[in-house]
Amino acid sequence: MSVDRADGTAAAPQATAAAPAGATEDKSGSLGRNVRRKEDRRLITGHGRYVTDIELPRMRHVAFLRSPYGHARITGVDVTAARDAGYRVFTGQDFSHVVLRAQSALPSYVETDQPVLAHEKVCFSGEPVAAVVAKDRYRAEDGLEFVDIDYEALPATVCAWQEPEVPVHPEAPDNVLLQRTFDAGSVTDAFTAADLIVERELVTNRHAGNPMECRAGVALWDAADGKLTFYNGTQVPHIVRNMIAELMGVPEGKVRVVAPDVGGGFGVKAVLYPEDVALCLMAREMPGIPLKWVEDRAEHLLAAAHARDHRYLIKAGFASDGTLLALEADVTCNVGAYSVYPWTAGIEPLMAGGLLSGPYKLDNYRCTVRGVATNTAPAGPYRGVARPASVFAMEAMFDDAAARLGIDAIEIRRRNVITPEDIPYKMPSRLVDDSGHYGECLDKALDALDYPAFRTEQARRREAGDNPIGIGVALYNELTGLGRAASAGPRMPFRTGHDACTVRINPDGRVTVISGITSQGQGSETMIAQIVSDAIGVGYDDVDVRIGDTDEALWGFGAFSSRQAVIGGGAAHNTAVAVKEKLVKLAAELIEAAEADLRVVDGEVYVVGEPKAQISVAELARVAYLESNRLPDGIDPGLDATTFFDPIRGAFAAGAQAAAVEVDRTTGELRILKYVCVEDAGRAMHPQIVDGQIAGAIAQGLGGALYEHLVYDDAGNLSTGTLLDYLMPTSAEVPDMVIGHVSHPAANPIGVRGVGEGGTLGPNAVLAGALRDALGIDVNTLPISPASVWKELHP
Amino acid sequence: MDISFSVNGEITYLQVEPRRTLADALREDCGLTGTHLGCEHGVCGACTVLVDGEPARACLMFAVQADGTSVTTIEGLEGTDGQLHPLQEAFVAHHGLQCGFCTPGMLMSALHLLDTDPDADRETIRDEMSGNICRCTGYQGIVDAIEAASSAMKQH
Numbered sequence: 032m033s034v035d036r037a038d039g040t041a042a043a044p045q046a047t048a049a050a051p052a053g054a055t056e057d058k059s060g061s062l063g064r065n066v067r068r069k070e071d072r073r074l075i076t077g078h079g080r081y082v083t084d085i086e087l088p089r090m091r092h093v094a095f096l097r098s099p100y101g102h103a104r105i106t107g108v109d110v111t112a113a114r115d116a117g118y119r120v121f122t123g124q125d126f127s128h129v130v131l132r133a134q135s136a137l138p139s140y141v142e143t144d145q146p147v148l149a150h151e152k153v154c155f156s157g158e159p160v161a162a163v164v165a166k167d168r169y170r171a172e173d174g175l176e177f178v179d180i181d182y183e184a185l186p187a188t189v190c191a192w193q194e195p196e197v198p199v200h201p202e203a204p205d206n207v208l209l210q211r212t213f214d215a216g217s218v219t220d221a222f223t224a225a226d227l228i229v230e231r232e233l234v235t236n237r238h239a240g241n242p243m244e245c246r247a248g249v250a251l252w253d254a255a256d257g258k259l260t261f262y263n264g265t266q267v268p269h270i271v272r273n274m275i276a277e278l279m280g281v282p283e284g285k286v287r288v289v290a291p292d293v294g295g296g297f298g299v300k301a302v303l304y305p306e307d308v309a310l311c312l313m314a315r316e317m318p319g320i321p322l323k324w325v326e327d328r329a330e331h332l333l334a335a336a337h338a339r340d341h342r343y344l345i346k347a348g349f350a351s352d353g354t355l356l357a358l359e360a361d362v363t364c365n366v367g368a369y370s371v372y373p374w375t376a377g378i379e380p381l382m383a384g385g386l387l388s389g390p391y392k393l394d395n396y397r398c399t400v401r402g403v404a405t406n407t408a409p410a411g412p413y414r415g416v417a418r419p420a421s422v423f424a425m426e427a428m429f430d431d432a433a434a435r436l437g438i439d440a441i442e443i444r445r446r447n448v449i450t451p452e453d454i455p456y457k458m459p460s461r462l463v464d465d466s467g468h469y470g471e472c473l474d475k476a477l478d479a480l481d482y483p484a485f486r487t488e489q490a491r492r493r494e495a496g497d498n499p500i501g502i503g504v505a506l507y508n509e510l511t512g513l514g515r516a517a518s519a520g521p522r523m524p525f526r527t528g529h530d531a532c533t534v535r536i537n538p539d540g541r542v543t544v545i546s547g548i549t550s551q552g553q554g555s556e557t558m559i560a561q562i563v564s565d566a567i568g569v570g571y572d573d574v575d576v577r578i579g580d581t582d583e584a585l586w587g588f589g590a591f592s593s594r595q596a597v598i599g600g601g602a603a604h605n606t607a608v609a610v611k612e613k614l615v616k617l618a619a620e621l622i623e624a625a626e627a628d629l630r631v632v633d634g635e636v637y638v639v640g641e642p643k644a645q646i647s648v649a650e651l652a653r654v655a656y657l658e659s660n661r662l663p664d665g666i667d668p669g670l671d672a673t674t675f676f677d678p679i680r681g682a683f684a685a686g687a688q689a690a691a692v693e694v695d696r697t698t699g700e701l702r703i704l705k706y707v708c709v710e711d712a713g714r715a716m717h718p719q720i721v722d723g724q725i726a727g728a729i730a731q732g733l734g735g736a737l738y739e740h741l742v743y744d745d746a747g748n749l750s751t752g753t754l755l756d757y758l759m760p761t762s763a764e765v766p767d768m769v770i771g772h773v774s775h776p777a778a779n780p781i782g783v784r785g786v787g788e789g790g791t792l793g794p795n796a797v798l799a800g801a802l803r804d805a806l807g808i809d810v811n812t813l814p815i816s817p818a819s820v821w822k823e824l825h826p
Numbered sequence: 827m828d829i830s831f832s833v834n835g836e837i838t839y840l841q842v843e844p845r846r847t848l849a850d851a852l853r854e855d856c857g858l859t860g861t862h863l864g865c866e867h868g869v870c871g872a873c874t875v876l877v878d879g880e881p882a883r884a885c886l887m888f889a890v891q892a893d894g895t896s897v898t899t900i901e902g903l904e905g906t907d908g909q910l911h912p913l914q915e916a917f918v919a920h921h922g923l924q925c926g927f928c929t930p931g932m933l934m935s936a937l938h939l940l941d942t943d944p945d946a947d948r949e950t951i952r953d954e955m956s957g958n959i960c961r962c963t964g965y966q967g968i969v970d971a972i973e974a975a976s977s978a979m980k981q982h
């Protein structure tokens with residue numbers, strides 16, 4: 032990959048694992064190198080296996096009938112015509128005994144129910160109300176025409192900061208499902224002492240993860256065993272298994288969830304949806320018949336999780352030297368019609384309140400966050416959860432204050448940012464920052480941008496009256512790999528700190544790893560194979576990784592919160608180390624050498640100081656499984672282990688982004704001249720994958736900042752229901768980026784920090800900052816469209 | 827309706843409803859699931875195949891419209907000996923794919939681009955590939971890969 036790295040070195044060329052460098056010094060590792068991804072061969076040749084590709088005997092197809100109303104009472108359901116036409120139809124009444132109820136022990140949280148198929152009323156446009164089963168997808172969609180639902184429209188609320196006429200849920204008459212105040216220090220006193228107070232109202236745009244593969248599922252009920260198999264394009268197969276088992280009253284061992292290749296997730300697929308549950312319930316009603324549901328994009332835009340629809344009323348107090356003295360905020364997040372299952376309506380507001388102050392030192396903090404229900408699609412996790420908005424809000428305070436105090440925008444950040452000397456730094460929300468490397472990221476980012484050159488060019492253009500340019504920056508911290516202590520926030524009935532991994536050396540000496548992690552494009556198989564091959568000392572190509580099947584893997588919470596490299600990777604490492612201990616013990620006995628003197632390199636066991644291998648891993652494996660006659664006393668057969676890993680705390684990943692942007696005075700369009708990001712991934716296990724995660728995340732952030740906007744009309748109809756209205760960035764809009772790294776290994780077995788989400792956090796703030804720098808205008812509402820800029824230019 | 831067309835060089839006879847899309851015919855009737863559906867309304871490009879050498883959105887085309895044509899899908903890109911096409915090789919080498927869902931469509935569009943404009947520079951690549959959406963990569967690896975494939979193909 033020809034990504035320029037800010038450290039001036041070119042990305043390492045692609046290579047496969049090298050031959051052993053020698054008996055004693057182990058340089059044969061695959062970690063840190065761009066080994067060929069395990070996934071690529073099948074994906075590049077059209078042989079991927081996505082849920083939509085599954086074809087089973089006797090398979091039937093399902094289509095969902097969806098509410099055309101944002102808010103309405105259901106007054107009649109008539110399925111006679113559909114049944115007469117030969118369709119199998121399910122309606123809300125059929126499954127009224129099952130509800131999705133996202134739980135949290137937070138004091139203010141109002142628990143509400145989400146039906147599997149709506150029956151009393153519909154709460155958002157696109158909510159499923161009935162399902163039709165037919166022999167193919169065309170006929171299933173035909174069948175929807177025969178289902179008659181009568182509605183009595185109710186007034187809809189689509190804005191979270193407007194009084195509802197009729198609340199979404201009677202349990203929450205003001206639509207507020209959750210409210211919490213973070214409070215530290217003395218905000219009132221600090222504001223009194225402040226030389227400058229800046230105050231803004233900021234509104235961010237609703238958008239969504241929109242993976243290229245929409246949602247999909249195939250469910251099959253085996254009547255003989257009372258067992259459900261559910262192929263599901265999910266990020267969280269074990270959580271799905273746990274929840275499906277509970278909702279259906281089936282023993283967990285009789286539910287198998289399989290996530291095969293998944294075409295992107297970004298959080299959207301970390302949710303258990305009512306359609307998923309409906310599909311499984313229907314399958315139980317139709318034993319032996321596999322039921323397949325493939326969502327189309329219009330359904331996806333209507334009913335898969337939305338995100339980022341927030342308002343920040345924010346106020347910051349500064350001393351005259353730019354020191355941030357106090358921060359006060361009131362944050363409202365539109366959580367949509369239902370409290371997203373199982374994460375709850377707290378997912379965005381709590382993240383916003385917990386991380387608003389980001390990488391900046393702050394003693395006096397008061398922030399009230401609330402999640403408010405509306406008649407819109409439920410909001411759920413989306414890459415970066417809340418922080419693209421909260422970073423935008425925080426950075427706006429600094430840009431604003433810098434201009435008013437006459438301090439350089441970079442300088443004011445330097446004066447306030449958490450430094451390595453402050454570590455561990457307890458944030459006002461009581462999260463503990465273990466990084467502090469923001470200044471270093473910023474320095475590298477400005478170097479890579481060539482900051483002084485753009486400042487000169489900016490001055491030149493001002494003089495010449497050319498299209499203006501502006502420079503924007505954002506600093507952020509990404510809390511990744513949350514262990515049990517750090518994942519306590521939302522007080523859900525489960526703690527997501529750990530994952531399990533099984534490592535087996537097979538009788539032929541090759542290795543099979545069964546990991547609890549999942550992949551939606553992150554190259555998880557590759558990463559796990561790298562970790563395990565290095566930890567044991569076998570070739571990368573000799574390790575096969577199996578993921579995504581709950582009948583195989585013991586446990587994994589799945590992909591969210593940039594957790595898998597840290598937690599699933601840590602579990603793989605520790606398990607491989609445990610297997611290696613067994614291997615070395617066996618070898619030591621067989622070749623009569625001391626364990627401490629043995630090195631395993633590329634599948635061969637060496638004694639320190641001797642150039643020739645003494646025994647191979649394959650031979651040891653043969654003994655372990657097939658030749659118990661050669662097994663030394665006290666050593667059991669087999670070469671395998673299964674262990675759990677929990678990092679207890681999390682690993683903060685520091686990041687800085689900066690860009691130079693040109694504004695076209697005639698059209699109001701922004702043109703990104705250069706975009707730079709520097710992040711601390713700790714130890715980068717596969718540099719290409721790390722850069723790819725960052726580039727992909729930034730592209731999504733740019734999409735959110737400039738183009739993507741899910742818009743509802745007042746009646747609750749989604750007016751951006753296709754990809755012609757909901758604009759995702761293409762190769763023509765996303766610029767080449769410069770991605771750089773600092774590398775400060777975290778305190779976990781492989782020293783990694785998560786990088787899955789950080790990239791999304793910067794673009795809103797960077798582009799808004801650049802616009803302010805170019806034209807002196809405040810961006811208070813996102814997205815930044817040519818029209819909105821043009822209006823500012825021509826008031 | 828009875829139709830016949832060549833798919834990756836093989837003559838195929840199908841009986842399809844007039845409303846059946848080419849994408850569904852390829853995926854379900856021919857078992858070629860490499861052609862993906864990302865939007866089913868002609869915007870994302872995931873379903874791109876070549877019909878008589880021209881890129882077409884298989885989600886917008888009816889199978890009956892392909893009657894008598896020659897269709898190339900992602901499954902036809904790899905050599906019969908399992909040798910990857912330079913574009914495929916370049917996508918792997920330059921990390922031009924993550925989840926792989928957009929990839930078949932990307933490759934078919936890129937194939938056509940390099941066929942018609944072997945000297946495409948970075949900017950042209952970015953413009954010409956803008957009919958294919960990728961949500962994962964941020965496009966950087968894809969543009970790198972196409973650039974690299976273009977020089978690799980010229981050397982051959």
Ligand code: FES
Pocket residue numbers: 862863864865866867868869870871872873874883884885886
């Ligand atoms: S599926 Fe055909 S263009 Fe999107």
Ligand code: FES
Pocket residue numbers: 243294295552922923924925926927928929959960961962963
């Ligand atoms: S690789 Fe996932 S959409 Fe392109």
